[in-house]
Amino acid sequence: MMKIKMRVLSWFLSLICAIRTEGLLVRGPAMPLLVQLGASVTLPCSVDTPIPLHELVVLWMRDSGSLVHLFLGRESRPESQSPAYSGRAEFFTEEISKGNFSLLLRNVTTEDKGMHKCVVQTEQESSEANVTIDTEWLAVTGADVPVFAYAGEDVILNCSVDTHVPLGELEVEWMKTNEEIQVLLFMEGQYRPESQPERFRGRAEFFSEEIPKGNFSMKLRDVKTEDRGEFMSIQTENQSMQRHTYKNRVFPIGI
Numbered sequence: 105m106m107k108i109k110m111r112v113l114s115w116f117l118s119l120i121c122a123i124r125t126e127g128l129l130v131r132g133p134a135m136p137l138l139v140q141l142g143a144s145v146t147l148p149c150s151v152d153t154p155i156p157l158h159e160l161v162v163l164w165m166r167d168s169g170s171l172v173h174l175f176l177g178r179e180s181r182p183e184s185q186s187p188a189y190s191g192r193a194e195f196f197t198e199e200i201s202k203g204n205f206s207l208l209l210r211n212v213t214t215e216d217k218g219m220h221k222c223v224v225q226t227e228q229e230s231s232e233a234n235v236t237i238d239t240e241w242l243a244v245t246g247a248d249v250p251v252f253a254y255a256g257e258d259v260i261l262n263c264s265v266d267t268h269v270p271l272g273e274l275e276v277e278w279m280k281t282n283e284e285i286q287v288l289l290f291m292e293g294q295y296r297p298e299s300q301p302e303r304f305r306g307r308a309e310f311f312s313e314e315i316p317k318g319n320f321s322m323k324l325r326d327v328k329t330e331d332r333g334e335f336m337s338i339q340t341e342n343q344s345m346q347r348h349t350y351k352n353r354v355f356p357i358g359i
């Protein structure tokens with residue numbers, strides 16, 4: 105009889121434990137978040153049943169152990185944040201009482217790439233969710249079709265860069281790949297015509313007024329037969345030194 109009672113008791117206890125752990129299921133995103141450098145992102149983290157604020161602790165941490173943000177004693181604690189996150193990470197204050205501990209992270213850098221943990225603690229228990237950030241550099245688009253032109257005509261080689269990286273930190277270079285010569289260079293926020301070889305001087309240029317929109321297309325005037333070949337635009341962000349390339353081909357035809 106005693107044995108049965110013990111069994112029932114232990115079954116009952118394990119049931120309580122199961123309920124307890126299920127009670128604090130912290131939800132994060134199912135997939136890594138893909139974020140463009142310089143942009144803002146919401147790192148999702150929530151529980152289904154709101155937790156009384158007086159017993160709630162939420163820690164957002166990096167895998168390195170540095171503290172991204174903290175909610176403790178009914179308040180968020182910006183003073184405890186690691187300097188790298190100061191002024192950059194915020195809770196949605198009104199959402200916390202609803203069990204939503206998502207974090208808004210601004211001005212994402214390559215350093216933010218990697219795992220983040222949202223640790224939720226109550227008086228009795230603690231549980232966590234993982235949130236992984238992948239950074240994406242630039243989205244570069246252009247038309248991947250060859251451009252045909254008669255000698256003497258002007259052509260436009262399209263290249264658009266969608267980025268949150270400030271223009272001053274972006275380098276865009278147009279190269280003629282088969283001859284490995286630089287045709288055009290944009291660096292430190294400016295067009296650098298002095299680096300242009302004689303052959304392209306006054307013939308190849310950016311549309312200056314279009315650059316702030318991310319349009320780094322190249323205009324090539326008075327196409328010559330020796331221009332035949334492949335032109336490549338190379339975008340580099342000077343901090344991460346990540347490169348992205350985009351190719352255009354020009355086929356001057358006839359004379």
Ligand SMILES: *[C@@H]1O[C@H](CO)[C@@H](O)[C@H](O)[C@H]1NC(C)=O
Pocket residue numbers: 190191192210211270
């Ligand atoms: C975030 O970026 C914006 C624009 O680039 C800048 O004005 C702001 O100071 C940055 N904020 C932080 C906290 O770095």
Ligand SMILES: *[C@@H]1O[C@H](CO)[C@@H](O)[C@H](O)[C@H]1NC(C)=O
Pocket residue numbers: 146148150196199204205206
């Ligand atoms: C948490 O709040 C943020 C900001 O309002 C919102 O985008 C997100 O959908 C909310 N998450 C949940 C689970 O309600």
Ligand SMILES: *[C@@H]1O[C@H](CO)[C@@H](O)[C@H](O)[C@H]1NC(C)=O
Pocket residue numbers: 232233234
């Ligand atoms: C979060 O990631 C760590 C390390 O990869 C892992 O040990 C832990 O089980 C993960 N937690 C969840 C809730 O997936």
Ligand SMILES: *[C@@H]1O[C@H](CO)[C@@H](O)[C@H](O)[C@H]1NC(C)=O
Pocket residue numbers: 246247251260261262
């Ligand atoms: C360049 O882009 C513009 C705008 O997207 C488009 O209208 C034009 O056809 C493109 N030119 C080439 C040669 O792809």
Ligand SMILES: *[C@@H]1O[C@H](CO)[C@@H](O)[C@H](O)[C@H]1NC(C)=O
Pocket residue numbers: 260262263264311314319321
């Ligand atoms: C870039 O600007 C030039 C000049 O306004 C325009 O002809 C071209 O279509 C633009 N390219 C894109 C991709 O918007």
Ligand SMILES: *[C@@H]1O[C@H](CO)[C@@H](O)[C@H](O)[C@H]1NC(C)=O
Pocket residue numbers: 272273274292293342343
């Ligand atoms: C990137 O370029 C900008 C503008 O030239 C410069 O102010 C900044 O210091 C550069 N950053 C690095 C890491 O080289």
